[in-house]
Amino acid sequence: xxxxxxxxxxxxxxxxxxxxxxxxxxxxxxxxxxxxxxxxxxxxxxxxxxxxxxxxxxxxxxxxxxxxxxxxxxxxxxxxxxxxxxxxxxxxxxxxxxxxxxxxxxxxxxxxxxxxxxxxxxxxxxxxxxxxxxxxxxxxxxxxxxxxxxxxxxxxxxxxxxxxxxxxxxxxxxxxxxxxxxxxxxxxxxxxxxxxxxxxxxxxxxxxxxxxxxxxxxxxxxxxxxxxxxxxxxxxxxxxxxxxxxxxxxxxxxxxxxxxxxxxxxxxxxxxxxxxxxxxxxxxxxxxxxxxxxxxxxxxxxxxxxxxxxxxxxxxxxxxxxx
Numbered sequence: 001x002x003x004x005x006x007x008x009x010x011x012x013x014x015x016x017x018x019x020x021x022x023x024x025x026x027x028x029x030x031x032x033x034x035x036x037x038x039x040x041x042x043x044x045x046x047x048x049x050x051x052x053x054x055x056x057x058x059x060x061x062x063x064x065x066x067x068x069x070x071x072x073x074x075x076x077x078x079x080x081x082x083x084x085x086x087x088x089x090x091x092x093x094x095x096x097x098x099x100x101x102x103x104x105x106x107x108x109x110x111x112x113x114x115x116x117x118x119x120x121x122x123x124x125x126x127x128x129x130x131x132x133x134x135x136x137x138x139x140x141x142x143x144x145x146x147x148x149x150x151x152x153x154x155x156x157x158x159x160x161x162x163x164x165x166x167x168x169x170x171x172x173x174x175x176x177x178x179x180x181x182x183x184x185x186x187x188x189x190x191x192x193x194x195x196x197x198x199x200x201x202x203x204x205x206x207x208x209x210x211x212x213x214x215x216x217x218x219x220x221x222x223x224x225x226x227x228x229x230x231x232x233x234x235x236x237x238x239x240x241x242x243x244x245x246x247x248x249x250x251x252x253x254x255x256x257x258x259x260x261x262x263x264x265x266x267x268x269x270x271x272x273x274x275x276x277x278x279x280x281x282x283x284x285x286x287x288x289x290x291x292x293x294x295x296x297x298x299x300x301x302x303x304x305x306x307x308x309x310x311x312x313x314x315x316x317x318x319x320x321x322x323x
Contacts, residue, residue: 025058026247028085031069031078033192038216039269040088040144040236041065047262054258055251061086071191073172079138085244086259088144088236092173098132099311101140101237103320106310107179107300108293110233110320113271116145118323124316137242141256142263145270146234147210152223154205156289160184160299168206169195179208179231182299192217199223210234211277212270220286227289228278231296238263 030048034040041063048061069075069084076093078084095102103109110116119125120143129140151157151168160183170176172189180187188204198204199222207219208231214220238259248255281288307314 025055025249025251026060026244028059028061028244028247029069029083030061030063030086031075031084032063032065032088033067033072033075034065034088035216036065038065039212039266039273043262043266043269044088046265047258050258050262051255054254059248059251059255067191067193071172071193079239079241080136082241082243084241086141086238086240088238090146090171090173091235091237092171092175094132094237094239095174095311098128098135100313100316101128101132102175103128103312103316104143104235105175105232106304106312107182107231108297109304109317112233113145115323116233116235119143119320122319122323124319124323128316139240139242139245139256141238141240141259143267144236144238144263145267146236147212147270147274148230149208149210149232149234150214151206151208151227151229151231152214152219153225153227154223156225156287157206157227157229158289158291160295166206167204168208169198169204170208178303179296179300182303183296195219196222208232210270210274211281212273215273215277215280220281220284223286225287225289226281228291229296230291230293231300 030044032040032044044063048063051059051061070078072089072093075084075087076089079087091102091105104116104119110119125143132138132140151163153166157163163180164184166185167188168180168185169190170180170187172191177187190198190204195207196217196219199207199219206223208229209217209219211226214226220226245252278288304310305317
């Protein structure tokens with residue numbers, strides 16, 4: 001009788017242990033390089049809360065902003081070693097792993113927000129995401145609008161010749177070198193969290209980012225001119241590591257749906273901010289310069305279609321242009 005009770009108690013304890021373990025099927029880390037006050041972070045936190053609620057707590061996500069788990073190159077590497085589970089990253093940073101997925105980040109290749117939305121929903125983006133998954137085992141959850149990148153400086157930049165010899169900070173990714181090299185500038189790769197101080201101390205003369213990023217990183221405090229070059233229409237990807245994906249089980253579809261919803265919401269917020277910020281910067285006393293983009297486009301075009309050097313094919317380029 002005693003053994004029977006003991007066996008029942010052990011079985012009950014074992015069931016309780018399994019129940020408690022299954023209550024948290026996945027405890028994930030979401031890393032990115034953006035500030036806590038940015039829309040990217042706010043919507044990531046929203047997604048984490050939404051996922052926890054919709055999975056009854058089985059999937060818990062902690063969001064780590066502002067490069068607290070590493071710079072962008074490091075968090076991309078972290079996906080493969082289990083150091084992070086979900087990241088925001090630019091397509092240009094995944095070029096090292098699967099080149100064609102970087103196509104949307106090349107200069108003047110996207111025609112605007114509507115073109116970008118068509119790409120987001122296209123078979124081309126689905127195919128490129130599948131190619132990245134085959135190469136890495138990681139899953140592209142969603143595409144996020146980051147905005148049109150513009151050059152900031154301490155003098156007006158109105159034509160390509162104005163950038164000759166300009167020491168301009170760019171992200172540490174190969175695609176970001178194309179535009180400054182095409183116009184004779186001196187690109188200087190540098191981590192995102194080092195840019196403000198480098199501008200302040202004149203280690204570099206200029207940088208380039210979308211208007212919302214220029215605002216929340218306060219680059220306008222150390223640069224007097226914003227030049228509306230619009231040379232890149234930038235995106236981010238939300239990517240989940242293969243090991244994290246495997247831990248989600250039946251909750252995977254829920255997680256992916258929420259991440260896609262968060263991506264759509266932050267994209268709309270960033271696009272709206274772009275529309276509002278020119279007036280905001282001018283009210284701050286910043287000189288915002290309208291730019292004729294055609295001479296810049298003409299300087300870059302030969303590099304965009306040098307099929308031996310770009311990471312995408314002519315077929316992929318043509319499919320993107322046809323959208």
